[in-house]
Amino acid sequence: MTNAISEIEGNEVLFVIGSNATEAHPIIGNKMKRAAMNGSKLIVIDPRRTELAQYATLWVPLNSGTDVALINGLMHIIVKEGWHDKEFIEARCEGFDDLLKVIEKYTPEYVSEITGISEEMLYETAKLYTSTKKAGIFYTLGITEHTTGTDNVMSLANLAMLTGHLGIENAGINPIRGQNNVQGACDMGALPNVFSGYQSVTDEKVVQFFEDYWKFKLNRNTGLKIPEMFDGSHEGKVKAMYIMGEDPVLTDPDANHVRAALEKLDFLVVQDIFLSETAKLADIVLPAACYAEKEGTFTNTERRVQKIRKAVEAPGEARPDWEIICDVAKGLGASGFDYKNAEEIFEEIRATTPSYRGMTYERIDKNGLQWPCPTEDHPGTQYLHKGTFPKGKALMKAIEYKVPAESVCEEYPILLSTGRMLYHYNITTRFSEKLDAIRPYELAQINPVDAEKLGLKEEDFVRVTSRRGSIVTRVTITDKVKPGMMSMTFHYRESPANELTNSAFDPITKTGEYKVSAVKVEKVKDMQGEAI
């Protein structure tokens, strides 16, 4: 997030797109609802009638995957009406003229046709978003989990730049991150193209710094991204994998492809706290300590680095992940893996990561610090891009709308979207007896119109089939989804939605199009999928 969570209630307009915050990020969702109750205006852009949509001044139920067209259309109106921030664009941006050329053809009429949103509503949305400077954009995976995920994000950046809703309090562009430490894992360089602090593995100066620091000759080739790893296995190029604390068989798109890739490896080691679906395929499984059994830090969605503290002992012989990694690295003959505790590792993070340099365990003990925090007397950074961008002028990159990789057809007439829900979090909360008791099985959402066509009653069983797989689930009948649309979570190994999802990837991020798959739905008798 460019801004802090504490700023949410101060936003006069919240532009929430592809984010089901009250279920996936409940505490942020509460703040958004409170903002709405206290007079802020909510624009909720989502094909589903989410809980937030009920608090919205404008609910914009666009057709799935038409985000770029919508945003271009909003920018078209904003420019035509002269609602853009000419001073901000002049002083801080480049590429405006190219942007103008592209958005020219995104007239309300054209955009209305693509998105299914009326011209009046497009106009109202543009007007409301530009009615105040304190207008922040909030997005989640509804924006990124598309083949056009990168385009979607850049389009939102264009919109914020065009209106100057950036670099100030209560505005900005705010991705709400999914996992507890997905921000931190990226910051730490658990990525194939960068070291910690987003320092490129192909920048010779950077590589030399790390070579000097680690006293080791480093590989200069960019590594493989997750889907490339699985493809690499299928192609025989990747022979061994080490997977720590992830369950790609359940969480990655096109699960059957992932499973086959892992089965094809010569060697798979999985380190986890439970025997996950992925761990079941491993040659060696290493038992790890969970967050309550070790020390360390997580970085949240607003870039705040916070402590976790050891509360209890790990069960049996389970050990903290960092201790296991050190033993493996030393076993492989590497030096520089002798740490007494997590704090010693954090000291190395500080030494090699400019944005974390000013943080110490002592400083972050109580309430953490938000990066960038370059020196020990720096207070941390509440919001980014004040006055200037890291690269000087920001580029407005004109983007054309592209259709999703898959669309509904006669054979697969229903559009499936996936996401999280309130009572579960990814895979592991199923191991919580309480949370599992609250919601023990999948309830796929389907519109009453489709339910009637299929002869379905509440909690009936259906078989859902896509071009990639076929699963069985129960349904709940609700107008939260439009006719012709179905929504599922990915929390249930008994109804693994990712056997259905499309692994057509965004060309840059290699993120799968979890939000758009074409499926067919048939009524069945039970969870075994026996036909009626």
Place this chain on the structure above:
Amino acid sequence: MVTFTLNGKVVSAKEGTTILEAARQNGVDIPHLCYDKNLSSFGGCRLCVVEVEGAKTLIASCTNEVREGMVVRTESENVVNVRKDIIDLLLASHPEDCLTCEQTCNCKLQDYAYRYGVKRSSYKGAKKNYPIESLNPVMERDQSKCILCGKCVRVCKEVQVTGTIDFVNRGFETKIATAFDAPISTENCRLCGQCISVCPTGAIVNKQLKGTRPWEVTKVRTTCPLCGVGCNFDLNIKNGKVVGVTPNPDSLVNGTSICVKGRYHTDMISNPDRLKKPLAKKNGEFVEISWDEALHTVTEKLKETKAKYGPDAIAGLSSARCTNEENFLFQKMMRVAVGTNSVDHCART
């Protein structure tokens, strides 16, 4: 700033501060049951009444602001007598089961009865006798213990913005209920349990914390391991086991708010299915092996792969669920010990 006299001492507070908050800021604790600084003022319990010179009656300190020159007495004889009467009245319809109540030593009604020396109620009359509602998996409601402070109603409406519950009926019959008095369920409630956190008595309890006495529990503040919001809360530990979660008011991101997942997830920490020993697959079945054997196998296999196919034939997935320290080390291991940049995690999937 306004200057006023508090129990004979001249003190000051910011304009617009309630007498209760101004007193708190100046080290004077005024008892209260229905007041919470995160919620709107209700002024219902009247326990926070104070004497203000020139006022005709005692006034509620939670709803009245300090004014310049005000002379306030928080524990005068008159005030103390009124408070005793209020506690006496509250106890009149309250079950006398403190010995077995889950909330013992964590109950504000009990605290104030102790503070003002009210041993038992002097009134003999009808007691509330509602059945205990325990149909959902996570919380139990005993309306007989409810003192109608309304904090649960306000936290649900103002903080959680759900509005599941409200007052119904009148007089002695008044109680807190959902629409149509249906039991709490996912149909009408998000099960966040914020009402549990604010309840001053044992009327709403967290089922996970039943059977733990406050003095048996140690608390460790931590950051939630679920979504990316980064809420902080206290893990409650009894006999070396995490038994539940309670809010930590110092938490910057979430204050005292916790969602359903954050509040109840901790039973998975001690789930018997946790991995406890390294496993190796032998003839298609997992068998337990020693750490020495496991680490030896892992390192030998990785070395073998690297020797035969080069370092880029090995790929690693780090984890958005693990700590920064572990992610940093994982990428360092892949880059230094293995020699490849093929390290990634689920940020993109």
